[in-house]
Amino acid sequence: MKIALGQMQVVPGRPDLNTQTMKKMIREAKDQGAELIIFPELCIPGYLLGDTWEQSSYLSDCVSWGQEIIQLSRDICIVFGNVAVDWERQGADGRVRKYNACFFAHQGKLWGDDNFPYPYRIKTDNSDYRLFDDSRHFFSLSQFAAEEKMDIQQLVQPVHLILNNQPLRLGCLLGEDGRDDDDILKQRMAATLQNSPVDLFINIASSPFASGKNYQRNRILSRQVKEWGVPFAYVNHTGIQNNGKNILPYDGVSSFYDGQGELVDLCAPFTPDLKIIDYAAREDIGVPKPKIPDDRGIKAIYQALTYGTKWFLDSIGMKKVVIGLSGGIDSALNACLYTLILGHENVLLVNMPSIYNSETTKGLAYQLAENLGCYYAVFPIQEAVDYTVKQIEGTPIIHLSGKKEINLVVSSFVKENIQARDRSARILAGLSAIFGGGFTCNANKSEATVGYATLYGDSAGFLAALGDLWKHQVYDLAQYVNREIFGTEVIPQQMIDLVPSAELSPMQNVDEGKGDPIRYPYHDYLFRAFIEPWERKTPEDILAWYQQGILEEKIGCQPGLIKSIFPEDKDFIDDLEYWWKQYTGMGAAKRIQAPPILALSPRAFGLDHREAQNGSYFTKRYAQLKQEILMSDRNSYIPSEL
Amino acid sequence: MKIALGQMQVVPGRPDLNTQTMKKMIREAKDQGAELIIFPELCIPGYLLGDTWEQSSYLSDCVSWGQEIIQLSRDICIVFGNVAVDWERQGADGRVRKYNACFFAHQGKLWGDDNFPYPYRIKTDNSDYRLFDDSRHFFSLSQFAAEEKMDIQQLVQPVHLILNNQPLRLGCLLGEDGRDDDDILKQRMAATLQNSPVDLFINIASSPFASGKNYQRNRILSRQVKEWGVPFAYVNHTGIQNNGKNILPYDGVSSFYDGQGELVDLCAPFTPDLKIIDYAAREDIGVPKPKIPDDRGIKAIYQALTYGTKWFLDSIGMKKVVIGLSGGIDSALNACLYTLILGHENVLLVNMPSIYNSETTKGLAYQLAENLGCYYAVFPIQEAVDYTVKQIEGTPIIHLSGKKEINLVVSSFVKENIQARDRSARILAGLSAIFGGGFTCNANKSEATVGYATLYGDSAGFLAALGDLWKHQVYDLAQYVNREIFGTEVIPQQMIDLVPSAELSPMQNVDEGKGDPIRYPYHDYLFRAFIEPWERKTPEDILAWYQQGILEEKIGCQPGLIKSIFPEDKDFIDDLEYWWKQYTGMGAAKRIQAPPILALSPRAFGLDHREAQNGSYFTKRYAQLKQEILMSDRNSYIPSEL
Incomplete structure (x- = not known):
């Protein structure tokens, strides 16, 4: 029996495009003789949609796209994730009740569970951690069981199908592939198996990249699958999703385990991949064993970083960027990252010196720009900064109650922030609008933790690509990029060796080894x-x-x-x-x-x-x-x- | 019997201050002969704490402050909200399990429910709507019942106390005062009453202001209390809470209903208030009936707006503000609002004309500033804007791959945004740092919906006080402020009559009646x-x-x-x-x-x-x-x- 893992690129908020992608994969799977194709969790609507989940017209629309997929299931079984809407029952607080559901379509219709009133399966518990707040939108199987005073065990029976004249019992999991330990997965598999034997477990997921997550998941899956002795298909998607404040890259790495818990095959990370598994029920398959790529190190972070940034640029239609290049390590790494993604002809690097910027960093900035071959410009800011200080100090402030006049004096601390805002809000924002794109935020996680940046200054931009990396990871990546990607010292070693400094005052003179207050x-x-x-x-x-x-x-x-x-x-x-x-x-x-x-x-x-x-x-x-x-x-x- | 409604001002994240406030109210209640005092939901930790909820040390700290309150209950019964931590059981995903709990302290110890293993009551269902995402942090009674395979009915028995040698059965609700309909409240009251008769229902709440909410709540409470025939105490708090992106004002309006559903007494809105109710169990009290203040109109919005802004300023320690005063209605209303809160000596109004600003609006801005008697200054921006345009157009951009040089041309659309950023990021941000405070964001909800503002320009500031008001509400408030607060035309009528316009180009000439594209x-x-x-x-x-x-x-x-x-x-x-x-x-x-x-x-x-x-x-x-x-x-x- 041939099973297709449909590792597709999900575009959240675009059920039309997702349905199109699925149709294409279904055609290909059929052509290759697959009898079953499995797609990821919520692959029609997308997962992170904000309050688009509260638009009834969007929900109906997704259901209607799902109908088109069901129509295609006459000669193949299609397992896919979509929203299911329960128009009859109310959700919390009078809102429409909706489920994060898994559909089993075959012979042009849906197959379900005798004890559950609808022909689909719903997620057992909501994810309410990290950036997920499923309870805002979805009603879970646990809630359903409590409402109906049923035991949840009764509601997790395998789906019984006849495929190729053979009975096939499919256990269904929805993103329950065990998070930090085995417990959730173990409980879910045990509950299903208590009802009936299972020929294949299917876990449809929408699981973003996080450093080391696949390594951990593989360990848990192998162990649990081995314990229960039932083959296991894990199907995740690629692409990006976002909640406004975070962009999440999805790496896919869909995988298939035999009943011994051995990895049989897997889809490539960070790329759509239709993988056909030639699978004989409950039999070990004697193919050479592949390995889950190790995602704990700097290489995986580099992959996720470039992939996430590339698709975010694509999703907002941004083809060019402007980067303020200070001569420091963060902007240098961003310059490399965006040049690798967009090409040197679409990147404008801008050095914006004040009197506090050293010849050292100015020289290093130019050297990097030359190594990358991007567009380059120098916009000195001293004149504008002086103008602003003069205007503020020279403009009378009148108290209209008493007609008293005061004048303000600009402190050196305020001058530091004036410089930072002059660079970002005056030059980069204007320049990027004309160059035809956005300007990047070069902040890292260490700075973001303690607000070591100027609001509307260096904390501004359309994306903080490095905003989830500690300073030491930025250094690691800089060295990785030189060594593994360029194979040469594109980022000058001196930049890596230099003391990190904002260069906004004489107290931050890099040539004297003075830098940031963060150790x-x-x-x-x-x-x-x-x-x-x-x-x-x-x-x-x-x-x-x-x-x-x-x-x-x-x-x-x-x-x-x-x-x-x-x-x-x-x-x-x-x-x-x-x-x-x-x-x-x-x-x-x-x-x-x-x-x-x-x-x-x-x-x-x-x-x-x-x-x-x-x-x-x-x-x-x-x-x-x-x-x-x-x-x-x-x-x-x-x-x-x- | 005397019951005290402890409508306190809760400071989220400050259990030390909240405990101090409670101690003071307990002393006063005792002095006035009260035998029972009721405090609001989560009054020790606060409710909106972000991920501070994930700090175990914070949780322990709140529990320890709660112990101090329990110590004071020897001769008074104290009902209060606090977090309860279940160190023995895990929460979701290995995090510490915590409950949004109601404690009944009396005779120096806690009183509970025989069927629930801990001496406190926990919230039945999590609030996961609007800006609440309780499921991220709290384990609910519904979840507990499902886990223990118990019926939730068994877990909502009244708490039995002996007060003044009289038995007293207290029904407990946690913020379950019915949201948009009666159903939740009805179900909760019925469930409790199925177990035993109840002498008094207590609903402790942390319920923010929303236009018309009290009016609606009162309607629901009266109806339900009348139906069940049990007196009802609703205790809410005042102050503000925030989740970063929203500041929520809490109006209190704690209230007491007799068994006929008649309002017996209530605490004043938007002010801490210890109200002693002289209550004889299950007897109607023949006092004149007070009324819940009508919070559906512009007056309530004005109250919530000034209250929320005042306490937000206080909470971040901001004593002075700078406001960009364009001559339009939004900045005019903000100028009035902040002057009323901080006094004219702490407000600096700044008019920042370019060549596109009319004499009309410049004159109106000055007229308003004079009416308010604030600090006032005029910072023309044309010179700086011209400098920026010249610098961008005059600086060569070199493509370092081909040594090709290009020059950029600033379009009129980009010039509009340069003006807006020049005002906010160059002048206001610098000026406010020196004046000693922040600068306001004057955006309204209509603009925020469609992004009709410049990023790092007029969309910037420390708070968008009017950001949840539609343009027509801004006009209504402007008229309300003139009529009801000042009793004179402080905001010139011409400002109200003028076409709304950003005045960033000749296409937005107010004297020609040209304005915003938003109708x-x-x-x-x-x-x-x-x-x-x-x-x-x-x-x-x-x-x-x-x-x-x-x-x-x-x-x-x-x-x-x-x-x-x-x-x-x-x-x-x-x-x-x-x-x-x-x-x-x-x-x-x-x-x-x-x-x-x-x-x-x-x-x-x-x-x-x-x-x-x-x-x-x-x-x-x-x-x-x-x-x-x-x-x-x-x-x-x-x-x-x-």
Whole structure:
């Protein structure tokens, strides 16, 4: 029996295009003799649609496109994801009730489960974590079971079909391929198998790339499939989806496991792929065993980064970009990334020096631009910045109540921000509109955590492609690009070696080794502990680890580093409090207005990390720990005889 | 028996301050002889905390503050909302399991429900609509019942206490005061009463202001309370909460109903209020009946607007603001709003004319500033705009691959945006940093719908206070402020009468009656149909109503208006498609980077309306309708004899 894995590129919000893609794949699968084709979760409507889910006309439209697919199932069984609408019952709060559903179409009609009143299967539990908020839109099987006072076990029977005169019992899972552990998958498979034997499990998914996720999924799938002894087809899609604040690349990597839990075949990552599996029920297949590509390293991040950026540009119809090129590493990496995607003839690199920019970085910027062969221009900003300062200081401000006149004085801190906004909002925004595209935001995750950027200045742009990468990952990628992609030093090594600096004041002179206040080798890891784990760490957790002497081990930075940066406990505590306040204060305020971020990690800023502008807070226990540490610190100064 | 309604101001993210507020109210309630005091939902942690909910140290901290409240319950019963943490069981996806809980503290300990394993009550169903996504954070009673294979009825028994030697049976609801209909409330009350008689229902809530919501709630509560014959205490809080993209004002309006469904007493709106109800169980009280304030009109919107803005300023520590004053109605209303909140000595109004700004609007801006007595300055932008255009056109762009040089030409459309960014990102951002505060975003909801604003220009600012008001509501408020607040024409009537215009080109000359492309008397209502109803309307719905001749009635605009604006069907369709594309295209892209919006309507932009940058889509049925209409249109041109 031949089974086709229909790893298609899903375009969210375009059921017309998705249906067209599916029709083409169905034709090809038939031509190659497939009797069953499996498409991904929600492949007709797309998954991340915002409140388009609340448009009844969109829902009807998707259902009607689904009908066209069902029509094609006369001589092939088609499994596909679509929204199912229950016009009869209400959803929560009077909204239309809808399900994230899996349809089994065969002989021109739908096949279902005797105990479930509709001819489709629905997702057992909603995903309400990371950037998913399924409960806003979908009614789950668990909710259905509770409402009907049924046991959920009764509702997860396999679908019984006759294919090629052979009975075929298909177990159905919807994106339940186990997240961080085996439990969910195990429970779902067990529940189905309690009802009847199963010939094949099908898991349709819409699962975005995250570093290391496939590696983990493969481990879980192999183990569970082996335990239950039933072959398993996992079908995911490619393309991108977004929720406004995050762009998610989908890598596909659809895969087929035999009953021994061995990987039989898989689709290529980040590319649409129709894979035909020649499968004999419950028999091991003696083909050479392929391997799931290792997605834990920098190579996978590079792939996801270029893929996600490319398709986001495509989806918004942007063919050209302008990049502010400072001579630093972030803008250098973006210059390489966009040039690789769009070609040098579609990228304009702009160096915008003020009096604080060194010859070193100006030279490095030009050198990189020359290596890439892009469009290049130098727009000095000093004259405009001086004009702005002069205009602000020279314009009288009159209090109309008392006719009192005041004049304002521009501080050096304000001048720094004036420079940053002059570059982005005055030059890059105008220039990109004329060049015919957008300008990039070059911010990284370390800066985004603590708001180390100027609003409407360097925090602006149409996309923060590097916004989910810590500074050390930006360096790793720069080296990867030189080594593996260009095979030569396109990004000058000096750029990689130079101290990272905003060059906005004499305090940030790179030639004197002066740079950013962020000490990346430590702060990258501290900030990661605030953001990325399921249990987010706070100053209380950090201080407890510090007190126990296990902080470096816990956050994963280099041993011995913390003592070398902070000789005294007080320095350490001041630093911790400063950055926590920045993260929860100005950092949050700036992220709210930040551009979309390409999500690559297990937890990206955007809607993958929910904000609230509530300011900073330190717990009771934090205050205790701080007191304990500072007291013992002070004691060390007290001569022992006292 | 005396019952205290503890309508407190909740500060989200500050359990220390909230506990302090509660302690003070408990002392006052005791002093006044109260035996029972009721506080709002989640009054210790706050409700909208973003992913602070994922910090275990924050959860422990809130639990520990709750312990302090429980200690105070020796001689008073204290009902309060807090997070409850179930460290033993896992939540979804391995995260810590937590509940939105109601605690009954008395005699220094907690009282619960025999069937529920913990000494507190948890919310029955999660709120997953509007900007709430409770399922991300909380495990609900429904989920608990399903997991334990229990009927939810068993888990909603009243709490039995002995107060003053009298038995008291308290029914508990958590924010289940009926949203748009009576059903939820009815079900919850019935479920509790099936277990045992109830002496008093308590509904603790965290319910933000929305226009007309109290009016509706009161109608539902009265009806349901009357039906079940049990007195009812509804306790809500004041203050603001936010999710980053939206600021929500909470009006309180806590209220007490007797067993006949008559309102006995209520707390004042938008102010902390400890109200003591002298209540004899199951007896009607013969006091004069108060009324719930009508919150459907412009007065309530004005109250919520000033209250929400004031407390947001307070919460971020902003004491001064700068406002770009164009002479148009939006900035004029903001100038009044902020002056009323902060005083004229803390508001700097800035007029920033280019060559396209008329003497009319410049004069009106000054006139308003003088009426308000604020700080005032004129910053002409023409010189800076000309400099930018000259710099862009005069700087050679070199293609480093071919050494080819190009020069760019600035179009008039790009010049419009350069002006807008010059005002906001160059002048206002710098000026406000020096003046000591932020600058306001003056955008309204009509503009936000279709992105009729320049990114990093007039769409920028620290808060869009008017961002949830349609243009016609801005006019209504301007007239309200003159009439009811100032009692004189502070906003010049000419400003209200003038054609709304951005004045960015000769095409927008107000003196010639030329203005915005948005025809507010129609588009305000069209856009509202896209956004505000539970079932969002799309071009398909609009075109179907248009075809049936019921569009004006359905969207609520003036009868006869559509035909007068669009003589031909084709004009109507072109306009509809144009704005739908703007709404789903550039509008979405700009909203993603927009400032926080104060939410006042049943559906605000921000997280109350989920975005996705997926571009525009027209359904199959839309295409059919369009063809039908245009065919019949064309037919009308065909002479009848053919």
